[in-house]
Amino acid sequence: MATNSTTSSSSSSRSRSANSNDWIIGMLWRFFASTATVMLTYNPSGYSFYHWAKDDLLSGKLDMASLSIKLFALLALLIPWVVIGIATKRSLGFGGIALIIAFFVAGIATLVLNTDVDINNVTTIAWITVVILSLVLTIGLSWSLIRRRITGQVDIDRVDSDGNDDHHD
Numbered sequence: 507m508a509t510n511s512t513t514s515s516s517s518s519s520r521s522r523s524a525n526s527n528d529w530i531i532g533m534l535w536r537f538f539a540s541t542a543t544v545m546l547t548y549n550p551s552g553y554s555f556y557h558w559a560k561d562d563l564l565s566g567k568l569d570m571a572s573l574s575i576k577l578f579a580l581l582a583l584l585i586p587w588v589v590i591g592i593a594t595k596r597s598l599g600f601g602g603i604a605l606i607i608a609f610f611v612a613g614i615a616t617l618v619l620n621t622d623v624d625i626n627n628v629t630t631i632a633w634i635t636v637v638i639l640s641l642v643l644t645i646g647l648s649w650s651l652i653r654r655r656i657t658g659q660v661d662i663d664r665v666d667s668d669g670n671d672d673h674h675d
Contacts, residue, residue, distance in 0.1 A: 606642050
């Protein structure tokens with residue numbers, strides 16, 4: 507009988523442990539989605555939608571087939587931008603977004619003033635911007651998880667009986 511109670515207790519503790527790490531896994535997935543969206547749109551390496559579309563436009567090699575593929579890719583990129591953007595705005599608001607950006611900018615200023623980071627290098631600034639944007643979007647997507655973890659409160663969106671949500675933009 508003691509074996510069953512120990513097994514039950516052990517499996518219960520593993521279950522709690524797995525659930526306590528779910529928020530970390532959720533945040534990692536959100537970080538991946540945000541970073542992929544930002545990096546696929548633009549990154550300084552030269553391998554992004556921006557570079558792909560710009561190169562064909564400037565070279566004059568844009569035919570209808572190429573244009574339709576680029577338009578499809580643009581629309582495919584707009585979907586996560588809209589979803590992530592709306593979620594970030596709803597969870598943080600413009601004030602929260604500005605505060606988080608200010609926090610990261612202050613951190614970058616501290617880094618620049620205390621290390622050898624070259625802010626005159628455009629590529630460095632572009633990478634810093636890409637990372638900050640990815641982090642802001644990740645925090646926006648994860649704010650409910652973070653808040654629940656810190657305060658124990660759960661965020662919900664209430665829906666009126668007429669189908670309109672409480673958020674009036």
